Each structure stands twice: as structure tokens, then as C-alpha cells.
Amino acid sequence: MNHVASKFANLIWIVLVLGAFVTPRLARSQNYTDLHDFNPGAGDPHTFSESKLAQGRDGNFYSESNGGGTSGNGTVFKVSPSGTLAIIHSFNGADGSNAIGGMTLGTDGNLYGDTWSGGSFGNGITFKITPAGTETALHNFANSGDGANPANVLVPSSALFYGTTNNASAETVYQVTSGGVLKTLHTFSNADGQAGGQLLLGSDGNIYGGMNQGGTFGFGTAFKMTPKGVLTVLHNFNNTDGNLAAPGMVEITPSKFYGTTELGGTSGDGVVYSLTPSGTFSVLHSFSSSTDGHQALTLTLATDGNAYGLAVSGGSANCGTIFRVTAAGVFSVVYTFDNTHGCNPSGGYLTQGTDGKLYGIANAGGGSGNGVFFSLDVGLSPFVNLMTTSGKELSKVEILGQGFSKSSVVKFGGVAATKITVTGTTYILATVPAGALTGLVTVTTSAATLTSAQTFKVLPTISGFTPANGPVGTPVTITGTALTQTTKVTFGGVAATTFTVNSDTQVTATVPIGAITGKIAVTTPGGTATSSTVFTVTATVTACADGTSGQMFDTYMHGCAGPGGQVSFSSRAALCSTGLHACSAAEWVNHYGGTAPVSTYWTGDNSLGFVGGTSNSCSVSASAANPCASGGGAMLVCPNDPGQNWCQLYGCGLDDNTKQEFFGGCSIHYSKQFSAAGGTLCCGP
Numbered sequence: 001m002n003h004v005a006s007k008f009a010n011l012i013w014i015v016l017v018l019g020a021f022v023t024p025r026l027a028r029s030q031n032y033t034d035l036h037d038f039n040p041g042a043g044d045p046h047t048f049s050e051s052k053l054a055q056g057r058d059g060n061f062y063s064e065s066n067g068g069g070t071s072g073n074g075t076v077f078k079v080s081p082s083g084t085l086a087i088i089h090s091f092n093g094a095d096g097s098n099a100i101g102g103m104t105l106g107t108d109g110n111l112y113g114d115t116w117s118g119g120s121f122g123n124g125i126t127f128k129i130t131p132a133g134t135e136t137a138l139h140n141f142a143n144s145g146d147g148a149n150p151a152n153v154l155v156p157s158s159a160l161f162y163g164t165t166n167n168a169s170a171e172t173v174y175q176v177t178s179g180g181v182l183k184t185l186h187t188f189s190n191a192d193g194q195a196g197g198q199l200l201l202g203s204d205g206n207i208y209g210g211m212n213q214g215g216t217f218g219f220g221t222a223f224k225m226t227p228k229g230v231l232t233v234l235h236n237f238n239n240t241d242g243n244l245a246a247p248g249m250v251e252i253t254p255s256k257f258y259g260t261t262e263l264g265g266t267s268g269d270g271v272v273y274s275l276t277p278s279g280t281f282s283v284l285h286s287f288s289s290s291t292d293g294h295q296a297l298t299l300t301l302a303t304d305g306n307a308y309g310l311a312v313s314g315g316s317a318n319c320g321t322i323f324r325v326t327a328a329g330v331f332s333v334v335y336t337f338d339n340t341h342g343c344n345p346s347g348g349y350l351t352q353g354t355d356g357k358l359y360g361i362a363n364a365g366g367g368s369g370n371g372v373f374f375s376l377d378v379g380l381s382p383f384v385n386l387m388t389t390s391g392k393e394l395s396k397v398e399i400l401g402q403g404f405s406k407s408s409v410v411k412f413g414g415v416a417a418t419k420i421t422v423t424g425t426t427y428i429l430a431t432v433p434a435g436a437l438t439g440l441v442t443v444t445t446s447a448a449t450l451t452s453a454q455t456f457k458v459l460p461t462i463s464g465f466t467p468a469n470g471p472v473g474t475p476v477t478i479t480g481t482a483l484t485q486t487t488k489v490t491f492g493g494v495a496a497t498t499f500t501v502n503s504d505t506q507v508t509a510t511v512p513i514g515a516i517t518g519k520i521a522v523t524t525p526g527g528t529a530t531s532s533t534v535f536t537v538t539a540t541v542t543a544c545a546d547g548t549s550g551q552m553f554d555t556y557m558h559g560c561a562g563p564g565g566q567v568s569f570s571s572r573a574a575l576c577s578t579g580l581h582a583c584s585a586a587e588w589v590n591h592y593g594g595t596a597p598v599s600t601y602w603t604g605d606n607s608l609g610f611v612g613g614t615s616n617s618c619s620v621s622a623s624a625a626n627p628c629a630s631g632g633g634a635m636l637v638c639p640n641d642p643g644q645n646w647c648q649l650y651g652c653g654l655d656d657n658t659k660q661e662f663f664g665g666c667s668i669h670y671s672k673q674f675s676a677a678g679g680t681l682c683c684g685p
Contacts, residue, residue, distance in 0.1 A: 031334070031335060031376055031377050031378065032335050032341065032374060032375070032376050032377075033374060033375045033376075033377070034341040034342060034366065034372045034374055035079075035081075035082065035083030035372070035373050035374055035375055036079060036083035036084075036085055036372060036373040037366035037367035037368055037370075037371075037372050038366065038368065038370045038371045038372065038373070039367070039368045039370065040067075040068060040368070040370055041368065043068075043087070044068060044085065044087075044370070045064075045065030045067065045068035045069065045074070045075040045077050045087060046065060046066075046067045046068045046370045046371065047065060047066040047067035047068070047074075047363070048063075048065055048066065048346065048347040048361045048363050048371060049066050049100050049346060049347075049348070049363075050100055050101050050102060050151065050152060050153070050198075050297075050298075050346075050347065050348040050349065051063045051064055051065060051100075051101075051102045051347040051348070051349070051361050052101065052102025052103065052104075052153045052298075052347075052348070052349035052351060053079075053102060053103070053349070053351040053359055053360070053361070054102065054103040054104055054105045054111060054351070055105065055351065055353055055354065055385070055400065056078070056105055056109070056111065056131055057105075057109050057131070057398075057400065057423065057424075057426065057427040058131060058424060058426055058427070059080070059081065059354075059400075059402060059424075059425075059426035060078045060079065060080050060081075060131075061078065061079050061080075061081070061351065061353070061359060061373075062076065062077070062078045062088075062103045062105075062111045062131070063076070063077060063079075063102045063103055063347075063361065064076045064077070064099035064100075064101070064102060064103060064113055064115075065077065065099065066098050066099060066100065068087070068090075069087060069089075069090030069091060070090040070092075071090055071091065071092045071093065073090070073091040073092060073093050073096070073097040073098065073118065074090075074091045074096075074097060074098055074099040074115065075087045075088075075089060075090050075091065075099070076088050076089040076091075076099070076103070076111070076113070076129055076133070076135070078131070079373050081353055081355060081357075081359070081375070083373060085373070088129070088131070088132065088133035089129055089133045089135050091115060091118060093118045094118065094119070094120075095118065095119070095125070095127075095135055095137060096115030096117075096118040096119055096124070096125045096127060096135075096137070097115055097116070097117045097118030097119075098115055098116040098117045098118065098124075099113060099114070099115045099116070100114060100115070100116045100151045100152070101113060101114050101150075101151050101152045101153045101154070102153050102347075102349060103153075104153055104154045104155070104156055104161065105156075105387070106128065106156065106161075106178055107156075107159075107387050107388060107398060108178060109130075109131070110128045110129060110130055110131075110178075111128065111129050111130075111131070112126070112127070112128050112129075112138075112154050112156075112161055112178075113126075113127060113128075113129070113153075113154065114126050114127070114150035114151060114152070114154065114163060115127070115150075116149050116150070116151055116166075117149065119137060119140040119141065120137075120140035120142075121140055121141065121142045121143070121148075123140070123141040123142060123143050123148035123149060123167070124141050124148060124149050124150050124165075125137045125138070125139060125140050125141065125150075126138045126139045126141075126150055126154070126161075126163060126176050126180075126182070128178065136180075137180075138176055138178075138179075138180035138182070139176055139180055139182040141165060143167060143169065143170065145170075145184060146165075146172070146174065146182060146184055147164075147165025147167060147170055147171065147172035147174065147184065147187075148165055148167035148169070148170070149165055149166045149167040150163055150164065150165050150166070151164065151165075151166050151197075152164055152196075152197055152198045152199065153198060153349070154176075155199045155200065155201050155207070156201075157201050157227075159177055159178060160175050160176070160177060161175065161176050161177075161178075162174070162175050162185075162199050162201065162207055163175075163176065163199070164196045164197070164199060164209070166195065166196060168194070168195070170187055171187070171188040171194060171195070171196055172184050172185070172186065172187050172188070173185045173186045173188075173196075173199070173207070173209075173225060173229065175227075184229075185225070185227075185228070185229035186225060186229040186230075186231050188211070188214070188231075189214075190214045190215075191214065191215065191216075191233070192211070192214065192215075192221065192223065192231055192233060193210075193211025193212075193213065193214040193215050193220055193221035193223065193233070193245075194211055194212065194213040194214035195211060195212035195213045195214070195220075195246060196209060196210075196211045196212070196246060197209060197210055197211070197212065197245070197246025197247055197248050197298075198210075198246065198247060198248035198298050199248060200248055200249050200250065200251065200257075202224070202251055202255075202257075202277070203251060203254050203255070204255065204277060205226075205227060206224045206225060206226055206227070206277070207224065207225045207226075207227065208222075208223070208224050208225075208248070208249050208251075208257060209222070209223055209225075209248050209249070210222045210223070210245030210246050210247060210248045210249065210259060210261075211223070211245060211246060212244045212245065212246040212262075213244075215233065215236040215237065216236035216238075217236055217237065217238045217239065219236075219237040219238060219239045219242070219243040219244070219245075219264060220236075220237045220242070220243060220244055220245040220246070220261070221233045221234075221235065221236055221237065221245065222234045222235040222237070222245055222249070222259060222273075222275055222281075224277060234275060234277070234278075234279040234281070235275060235279060235281045237261065237264065239263075239264045240264065240265070240266075241264065241265070241271065241273070241281070241283050242261030242263075242264040242265060242270070242271045242273060242283070243261055243262070243263040243264030243265075243268075243270075244261050244262035244263045244264070244270075245259065245260075245261045245262075246262070247259065247260045247261070247262065247296065247297050247298040247299070247348075248298055249275065249299070250298075250299045250300065250301045250307050251301070252274075252301065252305075252307055252325075252327050253305075253327055255276060255277055256274065256276060257274070257275045257276070257277075258272060258273070258274055258275075258284070258299055258307050258325055259272070259273050259275060259299070260272055260273070260296035260297065260298070260299060260309060261273070261296070262295045262296060262297070262312075263295065265283065265286035265287060266286035266288075267286060267287065267288045267289065269286070269287035269288055269289045269293070269294040269295070269314060270286075270287045270293075270294065270295055270296040270311070271283050271284075271285060271286050271287065271296075272284045272285040272287075272296065272299075272309075272325050272331060274329065284325060284329040284331065285325070285329075285331040287311065287314065288314075289313065289314035289315075289318075290314065291314075291315070291333075292311070292314065292315065292321055292323060292331070292333045293311025293312075293313070293314040293315055293320060293321040293323060293333070294311055294312065294313045294314035294320075295311060295312040295313060295314075296309055296310070296311045296312075296323075297309060297310050297311070297312065297345075297346075297348040297349070298348055298349050299325070300349065300350040300351065300352060300358070302352050302358065302378075302380060303352065303356070303380055303381075303383055303453045304378075304380055305326075305327050306324050306325065306326050306327065307324070307325045308322065308323070308324050308325075308334070308350050308358055308378075309322070309323055309325070309350065310322055310323075310345040310347075310348065310349070310350060310360065311323065311345075312344055312345060312346050313344060315333070315336040315337065316336055317336065317337060317338050317339055317343070319336070319337035319338060319339050319342070319343035319344055319362075319364075319365060320336075320337045320343065320344050320345050320362070321333050321335065321336050321337065322334050322335040322336075322337075322345075322350070322358075322360075322376055324378075334376070334378060335376055337362060337365065338365075339364075339365040340365065340366075341365065341366065341372060341374070342362030342364075342365045342366055342371065342372040342374055343362055343363075343364040343365030343366075343371075344362060344363050344364040344365070344371075345360055345361065345362040345363065346363040347360055347361030347362065347363060347371075350376075352380070353375075354382060354383055354384060354385050354400055354401045354402055354426075354450075355382050355402060356377070356379075356380035356381050356382050356383065357375045357376065357377045357378075357380070358375065358376040358377075358378065359373070359374070359375050359376075360373075360374055360376075361373055361374075362374060382401070382402060382448070382450055383401070383450055383451055383452065383453050384399050384400065384401035384441065384442075384443050384450045384451065384452050384453070385399070385400040385401065385452070385453055385454075386398070386399060386400075386441060386452050386453075386454050386456060387399070387400065389454045389455065389456055389457060390456065390457040390458075390459055390526065390527070391432055391456075391457075391458070391459060392432065392458070392459045392461060392481065392482065393432050393433065393434050393435075393436055393458065393461075393481045393482050394431060394432060394433075394434070395431070395432050396429055396430070396431055396432075397429070397430050397431075397432060397441070397456065398427070398428075398429055399427070399428040399429075399430055399441065399443060399452075400426060400427060401426060401428070401443055401450050402425060402426055402450075403425055403445040403446070403447050403448070403450075404422050404424070404425050404426060404427070404428055404443065404445060405422060405425065405445065405446065406422050407446070408420070408422065408428065408443055408444060408445050409443070409444040410428060410430045410441065410442070410443050411441065411442045411444075412430075412432055412433060412436035412437065412439070412441055412456055412458065413436055413437025413438055413439030413440070413441075413456070413458070414437060414439065414442075415433050415435050415436045415437055416433065417430045417431055417432070417433045417436075418431070418433055419431040419433075428443065432456075432458060434481070434504065435484065435504045436458045436482065437458060437484065437485060438455065438456065438457050438458045438485060438524065438525040438526040439455060439456065439525075440452050440455060440456070441456050457525065457526040457527060458482045458485075458524070458526040459482060459526050459527045459529070460480060460481065460482040460483055460486070460522055460523075460524045460526055460527060460528070460529040461480045461481045461482065461529050462478060462479070462480040462520065462521075462522055462529045462530065462531045462532075463479050463480050463481075464478075464479050464480075464531075465477060465478045465479065465520055465531060465535065468533070468535065468536065469535065469536035469537070469538050470511060470535075470536075470537070470538055471511065471537065471538045471539060471540040471541055471549070472511050472512065472513050472514075472515060472537070472540050472549075473510060473511060473540070473549055474510065474511045475508055475509070475510050475511075476491075476508065476509050476510070476511060476520070476535065477502075477506060477507075477508050478506065478507045478508070478509060478520060478522060478531075479505055479506050480505060480506075480507075480522065480529060481504065481505060482504065482524060482526060483501060483503070483504055483505060483506065483507050483522060483524070484501060484503070484504045484524075485524040485525050485526065486499065486501050486507050486522055486523070486524050487523055487524060487525070488521075488522070488523040489507060489509040489520065489521070489522050489523075490520065490521045490523075491509075491511055491512065491515035491516070491518065491520055491535055491537065492515055492516035492517055492518025492519070492534075492535070492537070493516070493518060493521075494512055494514050494515045494516060495512065496509040496510055496511070496512045496515075497510070497512050497513075498510040498512075507522060511535075511537060515537050516537055517534055517535065517536045517537050518534055518535070519531045519532075519533070519534050519535070520535050541558070542577050543558035543560060543576065543577055543580055543682050544558065544560035544575060544576065544577055544682065545560070545574060545575055545576060545577050546560070546575075547577075548560075550682065556587075556683055556684065557583060557587070557681055557682070557683050558580070558681070558682045558683075559680075559681055559682075560575040560576060560680055560681075560682050572680035573680070575680050575682065576680070576682035576684075577682070579684055579685040580682040580683060580684035580685060581682065581683060581684055582680045582681065582682060582683070583680070583681040583682065583683040584683075587683050
């Protein structure tokens, strides 16, 4: 969050100010709880700089300290939501020293973090550690193109983590895999900003952050960076609107970020600001040390949609505050530290536990004056936390929470998972079920139904389509998974105006006017799936003698209308264009299989009867719509005549008068005295 010089200057300042407190006031016990008072004399860790807590699979919180441990080089520790603490690893210098930033939980169940110094070259390391305390160095920084002195919380993204190094000689942003493969993405220039801090992975896939120094005015910058390392400065701070922006940002709503600066603003005590990806900037609040705090640190987005943060000092006891900023930009102080129950929360971060409470670390105050682990209850309900927020059907999703058992029911968008594995009462591994919908995930326990803080996106897939080619108007059957929520189908990037979701595994779409040869894409709220092969758009067939393509059932069979809605059997072939002919029952079978509907359509005009009733539905129907309705529908091959279409069809040209039935289009009724087919089915070439 801060450059190393300001990090340790802050710690010294905290020690000096402890002797100048006014009489402390009582903690507001209904909201704030001092859960553990750190006591180095009893072997506790101590001295916390940017020590973010990460809640593990077991429900405990994990973090790191700058001091303490068997060698005095800092520790990794765990603490339960009730305050029971245990050190799981003591750094010895060779495996890291002076841990800064706190921990991040990986999808493998391990914790990931940094140390500022130590390691093979003395420049710090990035490491992972099991909940039992087995540490593995992922990368030893050599300051040889890879930077030095990593700090701040690692930001997870799938199998990658993003982090920063803060050595003034070459500050960098890097990515590292869980296996330790590190890549430097960007080395900061003075124009980019210097003395960098906390990163954030935005919903647009870009990385956002702030810098303490540098930029146009020397007071730091706010930036965004692509995953490939292309950096854009979004704002240059000028002190009046903020100074020292290393705490970074949270995404309060999609494409709207709130951030803090440690100094600057109206009173010089820091600001809360709003920023968009295009660089639109505004100050939401300027801190005043005497009332609402000084030196604001990194914000946390809670499940109520509000951002919560810590100010290191200021407030009535000069011990700092906890504050809230709503999505509308309204600022308020929700707790003022009183020294007795904690002071100077330079740990820097709040973490929301799945019980709904906010947890954090104060660096001073408490029973021995060495800080406290605390919780703040602002009335937020328990929830479940998803370790991954997107996946295909049958993929596995880790769920953190409480009160789990083997009888717990997990649902993805309301669709129940058929396979879950429960470990303890705080961890579920669930398989995304077939038919799952993009939406919230719920876990129903014996006590309550818990809802995820994040939306889970079910990724659609396309496994194939048929036919492989055809002209505009061709119905194409697309197969895949997670297609229930389809909102768009495109052919070569051109959107289909007509498509039908048949099931979770099938969509039928009509090749639209203007379509070009290219891949088929299906879009759902979960994402977009693209076919592996292309659909070839062929020339439109002029199937009918009137120069139109008629109603196309496939590239071989078209429905062509007769003039005036009537045509005799002997004249039907004349409705087809050159090279096409009136279809036979055998051709129906060849193209659609099964048995052709029994109908005098195939043989003559007299008594155009249709045998079989409603069970003989048309397999080539383009939709379930009534062909006699306005605009047409399935099997409509004759002009629609709303004034005379007395018929009620049952999907295949069947009305309720057996003497006035035909196959292939709407019949025209004149007082039920006679019936004539309105057109024919033309086949070929």
C-alpha cells in the first residue's frame, strides 16, 4: 500500500502517539468486539503493516506479521472468528522476513503472500503456505528485471496472482502462478507513478491501482493496466484532490470505482474518490482528523453494496476510525477506536467473514498496547463465498460458509446440484449441475438458506450444429450445454432475428438476412460460446416461380404460395421455380424420416383429408405458432387471409372439419362449401 519509507515511519509515529491519548471511551459492544489482544510477551505475533486477513476453508482467518516468531522475522498466523490464535510459521530470514500485505486464499486451499525482505537474495519472496504451516517459496526476487521488495495483497485471477514490488530502483507489477512461474508485466516510470500499492482486478478484466508519488504533479496517480501490462494513467493527483493513492480501489458497481488517498484533500488528511475506467474523477469526501480520521487505507466492498475502510489515526481518541461509503457516495463513521479496545489500524484492511461481520487488526492499543484482532457487526447477514465465479456445467466450485452438513442443498440459479462434497462445517465442493442457470448460488442448511455474495456465471458451450451450410432462412440446430438462457445467436457476427431455445442442450436459429460465412456464437448471461467450425452461407435459393424463396424448411424443401390462396393439384408444380418440383411423400420420408403424414395432398384435390388427428404433428414445423395467425407460423405456405381463415390448425394444417383439411398450408373456406390448398411444397434441386 505504501512505499517502504512511509510504512515504517507510520509504525514509529504510532508508538510515539500512544502516550498522548485522552481518556478512552468504552467500545460500542453491540457492534465492535475486541476478540484478541496481541501480547508479544506470551509469544504472539506483533507489528502489523497491511496485514489483510484471508478466511480459509476451515473458517479461520490467516494473516502475517512483520515481527514476532522464533527468529523475530515475522510470522504467518491463524485466528478463529472467536479470537483463538496460533502461529503456523515463523520466518527465519532465509525463507523470508518482514512479511507485508497479508494473505490470499488460493483455489487449492493454500494461502499466498509476500515478504518484503529475506529469501535467497535478501529482496523478499512470494510464497505459498498450507493451513498446517508448510511454506514454499514461489519466487525469490533478485532485482534483476523482476523487481524487489514485494508488498501488498496478492490479487487472485484463475490460476494466476498479481502483485507489486516497491523497490525504488525498479517498481513492477508481476504475475505469478501457483507453481512459481513469475512474469514481470510492467515497470513503472515516474510518469506512471511511483511507490505503488494495492491492486484490484476489475470486472472488465483490467487491473486497477494507485501510486503514492510521481505523475504530473508528483502526488501520485490512479491507473488501469491490461493483463498484458499496457498501462494507462487515469488520474494525476494534485494534493488538493488527494495525495498518496497507494491504497488503491474497490469496484463499487460495474465500471465505477471508489478509492482512498492517505493524505491531501481539503484538510490534508486524505480523501475518498470516485473514478471510472475512462478517467472521470470526483472527490466524494475529504477527511478531517479531528472528526472522522486521518490516513485512510484500502476499502473493502461488503455484501450490503457499501465500501468500508480504516483510517489509521484521528477521531476523538486519535486512534483511528472505521468508516462507510455508500454506493451513492454518502460517507459516515461507524466506529471510533478508543485505545482500550484497539488503536491505529495500520493493518490496513477489513475482511468480511461469511458470518457477515467485518474483521481486522489494529496495530496498537488493547491490553498490552500491541494491538488487537477485532470484529465489527454492522447487521449484515451470513452468506456463502464462491472461490470461482464462473464455470461450465459439471465443473467444480468451492463454497465457503458455515453450518454445512451432508444434508445441505446447493443450488445454482435455483437448479440443485446433484453432487457435493462437504468438509467440516465450512467448506463444500459442488459440481455445477446440467441445466444450471447463471445467478446466485444458495446453500440451504438446517438453520438457514445462505446466498452467495457473487453471481455465478454458467459458461455456455457449442459442441456442433447442423446443417453445415445453407442460404438465408435456413433453420440451424445448434447443440451444446447451458443454452437455456440464450439471448443472442449470431452467424459470422450477424444476429439472428429468430431463434428458439429447445432445451438446455439445443437451440434452433434461422440464418438471418445479411449473414456471412463464419462461426456461430451463442450468448447467454453467463458468456458467449463460439463454434469451432464455420457455417457457410450459400446463395439464396429462388424456390418459387414468383421469384421468392417461400417458406424454407431446409435447403431442399420450400413452401410456395398459390395466387389468391388457391391452386389445383395439377397446377401445383407450376408454383415451383425451374429445376424444382412438387414434393412427394417419399421425399418427405427421405428428408425427415418416419412416415409421411397421410394426406390426399400427395395425390389429388378431392377430399383433402388428413388422417391421424393431432398426434400426427409436423416434424418440419418452424415453430409452434398457429399458421393462420397474423404473420404466419409453422407450415404456412399460403397467403394469410384474416377475413376468411376460419380454420383452427393443430400444427400441420389440420382443422376441425375433416372435409376441409389439407397438408402444406392454410385452406381457404367459403362457407365450408369447398377447400383448396393454398400452395405446395417444392423440392429440389
